Amino acid sequence: xxxxxxxxxxxxxxxxxxxxxxxxxxxxxxxxxxxxxxxxxxxxxxxxxxxxxxxxxxxxxxxxxxxxxxxxxxxxxxxxxxxxxxxxxxxxxxxxxxxxxxxxxxxxxxxxxxxxxxxxxxxxxxxxxxxxxxxxxxxxxxxxxxxxxxxxxxxxxxxxxxxxxxxxxxxxxxxxxxxxxxxxxxxxxxxxxxxxxxxxxxxxxxxxxxxxxxxxxxxxxxxxxxxxxxxxxxxxxxxxxxxxxxxxxxxxxxxxxxxxxxxxxxxxxxxxxxxxxxxxxxxxxxxxxxxxxxxxxxxxxxxxxxxxxx
Amino acid sequence: xxxxxxxxxxxxxxxxxxxxxxxxxxxxxxxxxxxxxxxxxxxxxxxxxxxxxxxxxxxxxxxxxxxxxxxxxxxxxxxxxxxxxxxxxxxxxxxxxxxxxxxxxxxxxxxxxxxxxxxxxxxxxxxxxxxxxxxxxxxxxxxxxxxxxxxxxxxxxxxxxxxxxxxxxxxxxxxxxxxxxxxxxxxxxxxxxxxxxxxxxxxxxxxxxxxxxxxxxxxxxxxxxxxxxxxxxxxxxxxxxxxxxxxxxxxxxxxxxxxxxxxxxxxxxxxxxxxx
Numbered sequence: 014x015x016x017x018x019x020x021x022x023x024x025x026x027x028x029x030x031x032x033x034x035x036x037x038x039x040x041x042x043x044x045x046x047x048x049x050x051x052x053x054x055x056x057x058x059x060x061x062x063x064x065x066x067x068x069x070x071x072x073x074x075x076x077x078x079x080x081x082x083x084x085x086x087x088x089x090x091x092x093x094x095x096x097x098x099x100x101x102x103x104x105x106x107x108x109x110x111x112x113x114x115x116x117x118x119x120x121x122x123x124x125x126x127x128x129x130x131x132x133x134x135x136x137x138x139x140x141x142x143x144x145x146x147x148x149x150x151x152x153x154x155x156x157x158x159x160x161x162x163x164x165x166x167x168x169x170x171x172x173x174x175x176x177x178x179x180x181x182x183x184x185x186x187x188x189x190x191x192x193x194x195x196x197x198x199x200x201x202x203x204x205x206x207x208x209x210x211x212x213x214x215x216x217x218x219x220x221x222x223x224x225x226x227x228x229x230x231x232x233x234x235x236x237x238x239x240x241x242x243x244x245x246x247x248x249x250x251x252x253x254x255x256x257x258x259x260x261x262x263x264x265x266x267x268x269x270x271x272x273x274x275x276x277x278x279x280x281x282x283x284x285x286x287x288x289x290x291x292x293x294x295x296x297x298x299x300x301x302x303x304x305x306x307x308x309x310x311x312x313x314x315x316x317x318x319x320x321x322x323x
Numbered sequence: 324x325x326x327x328x329x330x331x332x333x334x335x336x337x338x339x340x341x342x343x344x345x346x347x348x349x350x351x352x353x354x355x356x357x358x359x360x361x362x363x364x365x366x367x368x369x370x371x372x373x374x375x376x377x378x379x380x381x382x383x384x385x386x387x388x389x390x391x392x393x394x395x396x397x398x399x400x401x402x403x404x405x406x407x408x409x410x411x412x413x414x415x416x417x418x419x420x421x422x423x424x425x426x427x428x429x430x431x432x433x434x435x436x437x438x439x440x441x442x443x444x445x446x447x448x449x450x451x452x453x454x455x456x457x458x459x460x461x462x463x464x465x466x467x468x469x470x471x472x473x474x475x476x477x478x479x480x481x482x483x484x485x486x487x488x489x490x491x492x493x494x495x496x497x498x499x500x501x502x503x504x505x506x507x508x509x510x511x512x513x514x515x516x517x518x519x520x521x522x523x524x525x526x527x528x529x530x531x532x533x534x535x536x537x538x539x540x541x542x543x544x545x546x547x548x549x550x551x552x553x554x555x556x557x558x559x560x561x562x563x564x565x566x567x568x569x570x571x572x573x574x575x576x577x578x579x580x581x582x583x584x585x586x587x588x589x590x591x592x593x594x595x596x597x598x599x
Contacts, residue, residue, distance in 0.1 A: 063415045065599050083417035091415045097408030101340065113329040114416045154412075 014077050015040055016162040016193030017062045022071035024057055024217075031057045033217040034071070041161065044184060044194045046204050048307055049214035055197050056094070058214070059164055062195075063091060076161055087116060090160030094167045094197075096151030100140035104131055104150050107139060108157070117158035125153040128183070130176065144171035152180065156187075163187065164195040169203060181207045205303040213310045220310040225303060232309045234301040235263075235274035240287065241295035246271050249292050256286030326418045327426040334430020338396070344438050347392055351442025354388075355381055359450050371454040378465050381443075382548035385473055386541045390505050393435060393480035398501040400427045401488040401594065411599060420594045424489070428481065428587060435477040443470050472547045475579045479540040480504070482586035489594040512539045533568045540582040547575050 016039040024032040032054045039045050049055050060066050061073050064081020078085040098107050108122045126135045129149040139147065148171045155163060163184075169177045184194055184207065198204045211228060213220045221228055242249040249271050250264060263274040275283050280298075287293050301309070338344045358380045359371055371377070401424070404410040413423060447466040451459050487500040516535060519527055536542040546568070568574075 060599075065411070065414055083419065086415060087417045089415065091412070093408075093411055095408065096412065099407065099409065101337070110329065110333055111416070114326055114413070114418055116325075116417065 015074070016043075017073070017075045017080075019058070019061070020072040020074075022058075022061060022068045022073060024054075024061060024066065025069045026057075031217050032061075032068070035214075035217075035219050037212055037219060037222065039162070039193045039195060041191045041193050042188055043209045044188050044196060044207060046208035046211040046303075047195055047197045047214070048199075048201065048211060050311060053214040053311075054217040055214055056166070057217075059091075059166065059195070059197070062162075062164065063089065087158065088161040090155035090157065090163040092151045092155040092165045092168055094170075096147060096154075098139045098147065098150060101138060103136050103138055104142070104146075105135040107150065108135075108153055111154050112157050115158045121157060125156055126150075128156070129153045130179070145173060145176065148172055149176065160192060162193050162195075164197075166197045167199070168196065169198065169200060177203065201304040201307055202302065208303075211303065211306075213307060215311045221306075225306070228303075228306045228310075229277070229301055232301065232306050233277070234305060234309055236277055236280050236301070237299040238273045238275060238280075238283070238287075239297040239299065240271045240273065240293055241269070242271065243292050243294045249287075252287060252290040252292050253283065256283050326416075326422045327429060330418075330423055330426025331429035331433065334427055335433055338430075338434040343396065344434050347435070347438035348442040348445075350388075351439060352445045354384060355443050355446030356449055358384070359446065359454070371450065371457065374457065374462050374465050377450075378469050379549045381469060382545060385469075385476070385548075386545060387509060389473055389477050389544075390480040390509055390541065393431075393477040394484045394501040394505055396434065397427075397431045397481040397484035398488055398497045399494050400424075400431065400485055402491055402494050402497045403488075405492065405599075406494050414599055420597075421591055424485065424587075424591055424594055428478075428485070431481050432474075432478050435481065436474045439470050439473050439477065443473070469548055472544050472576075472579065475576075475583065476540055476544045479579065479582035479586065480508075482583045482590060485590035486586050486593065489590050489597055508539050508541050513542070536568065537578045540579060543575050543579045543582065547572065547579070 018038040019035050022032055022035045023030065035054070035058065037058070047055050047058065057066070061068055062075055062080055064073075064075070064079070064086065067073075067081075073080045076085050076088055102110070104126060105122060108126060109119055112119055112122055123132075123135070126132060129152050131146060131149055131153065134142065134146060139150065142150065148168070152165075152168065155165065165184075168180060172180060184196075188194055188209075196204055196208060205225070208225075210222065210224050212222045213228075221231055223231065240249055246266050246269065250266075253264065253271070253273055265272050273283070284296070284298075287296070355377075359377050361369060399406075401410065404413065414420070443466060447462065450457060451462055483504050484497075484501050487497050487504070491497045491500065516532075520532065536546065570578075
């Protein structure tokens with residue numbers, strides 16, 4: 014059973030093509046990061062999976078059923094971006110209302126409120142809540158009734174670092190229990206350690222899907238070596254140059270360290286040559302981060318920053 | 324059915340919480356008692372005039388008040404959820420659009436029905452207890468008819484408000500259109516009908532004209548509460564047309580019921596095609 018499966022899905026909004034032939038699937042026990050700039054089609058994809066809209070073309074199946082079927086949506090948890098609630102109700106009343114709608118047990122309500130750290134505030138009206146508290150109530154809402162598919166749109170907005178860490182720990186636990194999770198976020202460094210796979214959307218089509226290692230391979234981006242010389246930077250430079258200077262090599266130095274960009278395939282050869290030379294006091298290897306890979310795929314000009322020393 | 328009740332229950336508890344229900348009930352009770360006590364003021368004395376006269380006065384007031392209250396209660400039913408950001412979330416729950424709309428209707432409808440029942444019911448009991456030599460049986464029947472028809476009138480305007488609420492995307496627009504609906508049915512419609520009657524100098528099909536009254540729920544309501552008591556000689560304005568209607572009270576009741584069923588169905592159809 015897949016959590017969801019999009020097969021060649023396109024969606025038109027007033028003739029404008031918002032999604033174009035997207036193939037994407039999520040298996041249970043997996044966290045998928047869904048990334049893209051504003052208007053790339055993330056929200057549209059989520060709405061299709063939630064059954065709020067039907068695709069103009071292609072097939073959407075969710076938990077082995079049809080998107081939007083009440084029997085299916087009972088097992089889906091969703092946290093919308095900028096979640097809002099009825100301001101005049103208390104947190105407890107709201108969660109109880111949604112629990113009734115979802116057919117979840119009312120005993121879950123205080124449990125979940127405790128889990129997201131709202132025990133003390135559950136009898137205050139939501140209009141007195143801060144952004145972070147609303148967000149936590151939104152999370153509790155998404156977790157009602159043990160979802161098998163959880164979709165979170167910018168879940169960490171307004172959360173302090175401790176609450177953010179708590180959230181990711183919770184998501185890991187749910188994943189280990191077999192929940193499929195979709196995570197949309199713009200805070201790429203924040204989600205990087207927690208996602209199993211990433212999907213990058215631009216202008217309605219899927220640019221790349223896969224785990225971080227395979228995305229790096231697809232992107233073929235250089236790895237950066239940061240080397241502290243035993244004697245002088247110049248001596249190091251000559252070692253690097255002698256160790257088969259391939260085309261894509263680039264060097265620069267600052268603070269007495271040498272930074273070398275190297276193609277992934279040539280990395281080990283260079284490292285071995287460096288070690289053999291005895292000119293290396295310290296060595297740091299920096300793989301392209303999720304953010305670098307993302308920037309590579311969406312091809313943003315001005316924002317580009319490359320395989321990062323620090 | 325469960326989800327419908329969950330939605331209805333929230334609406335009902337909202338109107339208890341913001342004291343709408345109790346406020347409407349108090350307004351109704353005050354009006355009813357006031358009219359009962361000072362009903363005979365026009366003839367130079369203070370006291371209970373008669374049951375038909377009291378009901379007629381109440382209905383005349385109700386025509387202005389009930390649609391306004393119903394529209395105010397219901398105009399933001401859907402558009403308010405959308406502006407508040409909860410509509411999207413609700414629609415991801417195992418809840419169809421129809422269930423949401425009918426749940427809202429049940430909640431708002433019950434609010435209005437309870438307020439009417441409590442407000443006018445209390446007034447009815449007060450009259451029965453305090454006025455000497457009032458025919459309690461006749462009063463009860465008249466009050467019951469008045470309460471039921473008032474509720475139905477309110478429901479029809481709740482349903483009309485929903486038609487607006489599912490269609491527009493901003494609350495102020497919905498409020499404006501709701502006021503326009505009130506203005507049309509309560510003030511303009513009869514004027515138009517009278518105007519047609521006068522301008523055509525009787526040329527207008529006299530068979531058809533009375534049926535036109537059925538196009539306005541407030542006229543049906545008025546016919547139900549006033550015509551059934553009075554001799555047609557006393558009727559004024561467009562209501563005299565009603566005396567020519569060949570359908571009788573049961574037809575009028577049916578028409579009033581249709582006046583909430585049809586707009587509600589329409590609102591449902593519009594809501595289903597709305598993009599979220």
